[in-house]
Amino acid sequence: MTELRRLPFRVRPMPDEPLDSWLETMAAAHGVTFGQMIVALGLSGPAAVEQDQHYSVGRLNRWSFHLDEGPLERLIHTTGLSADCLQAMTRSAFASTVTKYTLKGRLSIQCPTAGTQGRFCPECLLDSGGRWRLSWTYAFVSMCPRHRRVLSDICPSCGEAPRARPQPMYLVPRPGCCHNRPHRAADPRQRCGADLRDETGRVEASTGMLAAQRAQFATISQGVGRFGMYRDNPQTAPLVMEDLRTIARIAVRALVNGEDIDAGDIPSATLGKALDEDGILRKERPRTSALAALGASLAFQAVQDPDRLFKLLHGRIPPSAVFDQHSLQLKVSVARSRGLNMRHLTHIQHLVPPPPSGAKERARKLPAQIWPEWAAQLRIPKTDPELAAAAVSTAVMIAGTRLSHVEALEMLGSPLPRHRVRDTTRLLRDTDPAKNLLLPIARLAIYLDAENPPIDYARRRALDYASLLPAVDWNAIAARVNTRRGGAPRLRQIRLLLYSWLSGNHPDQAPQLFRPHSAAEVTNARELAASLSHELELELLNVARRFLEAHRINEPVRWSPPLDVADWNPTVDDAERTARWPVNQPAREHLRTTFTFSELVDEYRSGRALKDLASDSGVGRSVISRVLKEAGIELRPAHAPRQVVVDDDRIRVDYQNGRTLEAIARELGCSESTVARRLRLLDVQLRARGGRTKDLAEVVISE
Ligand SMILES: [Zn+2]
Ligand SMILES: [Zn+2]
Incomplete structure (x- = not known):
């Protein structure tokens, strides 16, 4: 040098x-x-x-x-x-x-x-x-x-x-x-x-043609395509470019063959010039700039409009063609053009606005198997409950997006075969009593997009659960709660239960160590979950909490969106629903006739004891405590004194003397509804709200 x-x-x-x-x-x-x-x-x-x-x-x-x-x-x-x-x-x-x-x-x-x-x-x-x-x-x-x-x-x-x-x-x-x-x-x-x-x-290039080239530039420089059909589920640049190349080739070949193709805003002079050059076509690849520009803009138009893409692909794809270098979106479109209709959930796609932060973000807030509380409401008759739970989660993902079933399942990390889930989501719409199931699903999707739930399921899905509940820990728990620890199958069931609480995943995704071998094992685990004693459930929740702590995850073990989100209206053919859908947990249903779950939480927070809430609503204390715990409420020790001491006579007298609920509640440090409920129990006739204030106002005016 x-x-x-x-x-x-x-x-x-x-x-x-x-x-x-x-x-x-x-x-x-x-x-x-x-x-x-x-x-x-x-x-x-x-x-x-x-x-x-x-x-x-x-x-x-x-x-x-x-x-x-x-x-x-x-x-x-x-x-x-x-x-x-x-x-x-x-x-x-x-x-x-x-x-x-x-x-x-x-x-x-x-x-x-x-x-x-x-x-x-x-x-x-x-x-x-x-x-x-x-x-x-x-x-x-x-x-x-x-x-x-x-x-x-x-x-x-x-x-x-x-x-x-x-x-x-x-x-x-x-x-x-x-x-x-x-x-x-x-x-x-x-x-x-x-x-x-x-x-x-x-040779003039139209605005639409230039937009096609710009989109390809952006895809290559960002390494990912986010336009048109890639909006909800962006794909890597090689897949997107390969899609566009393939679609362009199909479109150009059709044009050259004189088939009727909608050319969008491509100027006719440009079109004519390109077609004059078709003699230069070699290896069926557009060789001239004009043909390449034509192909690019036709492909770009197609990926932005599913109907246009369908029309373009329909009847133009040889049955033997393989699409292994292409995006899921194109694979789905090809399948559709070959007559496999994968989009029977079209209306739910339009029922909900697109997820503002993208479908991935929604997937982060959603377990692959919908929460048991929701599954209980959205039951699909004659369907394996695990499959139904997967189908509901899939439908939530599809709401307001252009995702296919394959993509939705992939985002949720679900191993279930697409066709089985698809057949099940179809039931969400088609089954008669379940006719309205799509509406709660749509509401749930909107809720998830708007809220920030406490659990990141994407992270939960990625954890390694193989070390969950070593045998020695289980033996200790069994001894503490005085239950038979059972053999290996029992331990596997318990682990599977913990796994589904924590990961929200399908049982088939559990680590090899406790993955169920048969449908019967899954059913057993589910029945076990329903029959857990309160004490044992607490122990297991502790195990789960420690597991999360070991992974430095500061989240509740379990959580689910409040059922009010779905706005299930009990007055609408209630009798029919009850007849066809016997409630899962009758005690809870009974509880709900007295308190909504959020009222219950308010009452408890305002200092009322489990015992009182139980006697007010006529259900057992364990039901109340379980509901509260599921709502993420830290229970007070049973022996702790009630935080609010209510002197029944005093509040009755105060109220009857004209003090407002608000004033009494403030003095006692509890909610107005607590005072109102207390007064009702004391057979005090409640005034219309604001009545007293109005009286005072009149007094002021008359003076
Ligand atoms: Zn120039
Ligand atoms: Zn020359």
Whole structure:
């Protein structure tokens, strides 16, 4: 490297200029041949790294794609430009997210980073003094957004793609001019020389066409596509680009075959120009800019409109075609176009606004198996309860989104086969008594989007539960609560129960150690859960709490959205519902005739004892304590004195003397409803609210 000298001057690369264009510009500016410039820069010749000393076209292609350390060092040394500035001229810098390599390590010509070389915008060349743009070299770029036109492909003079051949080594480059060698030219130095800046006929690109290209740019630079059908479930750039390429190919082929395709806002002149060029179609890939632009915009329109995509794909996909390089969204659309209707939940998709923070965020708030409290309300007859629970969660995910069943299940990490869940979600709509099930599901989806529930199920799903409840701990618990510890099957059931509390997952996803072997085992575990003694349940909740603490998770063990969210209206065919849907826990149902769950919480918080609440509502104390615990209320020790001492006579007298509920409640430090309830129990006739205040007001006025 010692013999390399800093060049007398340098030309700064333009933004978006490819390396070869800059090398030409440098050579032209110094008045030397391309070969001399490459040697002077140390890319080739005696000062170059060993394998580059003999120049070949392959070398130039490699530098254009990526500058390794050796050539990069030499360029920095000879030009004083920064590494970033130099590397920015290579193709890998921008499109790294979608770059694919063949098995031999070469750049795959199928991927969007692969260059097409020759495309150009004459107006841009004119503006830049003949300097090219890096973005023109990408296969997916076919339009100039600045000049709103389709790029030109061929030199108007020689009819070949400019730059299809590399810059000749032994000539001084002429920026902006075609360096192709004319056919049958006697002198190898003879060049076409046509000025590519001359206008030869503009092909207009519409706003919609340019939007298609912009979306692809955004997808590649962000590494992920979020537009159209990818909105709810963004997909990685390679999948999105492959989808678009496939759809474009189908659309272009149909157009070329003269089939009736809705061309959207594509100008008819542009369409005509593209179709004139169909003779250039090779390997069924759009080769010309106009066809590529056409394909890109048709594909872009299609992924934004499911009906359009359906029409485009329908009948145009060979039964043998495989879509393993494509997004789930396209797979679903293909399945649909082949006659498999996967979207019977269409109305729930429209019943709910799209999740404002995305479907992933909703999935974070939702267990793969809907909460047991909700499952009890949303029971689907003659269906395996676990499958039904998965179906309800799936339906919640689908509400207001464009997710397919596969995607929804994937987001919830559910292992269940799509078709089984799909058949079950269909029952949510079709089963007669369950007709209204979609409405509570829609409300639940809206609630989850709006609220911030205390449990992050995405995190819960990712935990390793293999260490849950070692046998020795279970033995100790069994001894403490004085129950038979049972054999291995019992321990497995207990672990499975803890697992479903904590993870919200389907039993099949439990660790190998206690994964159920049969449906009967799952049923047993469920029955066990329903028959837990209060004491044992507390012990198990403690185990679960410690498990979470060990993972530094500060969340309640269990939680579920209040059932009021669903706004189940008990007056609507209540009798029918009760007849067909016997309540799960009669005691709770009885409790609800006295207190709603939130009233119960208020009462308890205001200091009333479990015993009193139990006698008021006519259910056992354990029912009350369980409901409270599930609501996340820390129970007071049973022996603690009641926090509010209510002197019955005194509040009766106070109230009858005209003190308001509010004043009495404030004095006692409890809620107004507590006072009101107390008074009702004492057979005191309650005044209409605000009555006393009004009296006082009248007194004031009369005075
Ligand atoms: Zn332009
Ligand atoms: Zn030419």
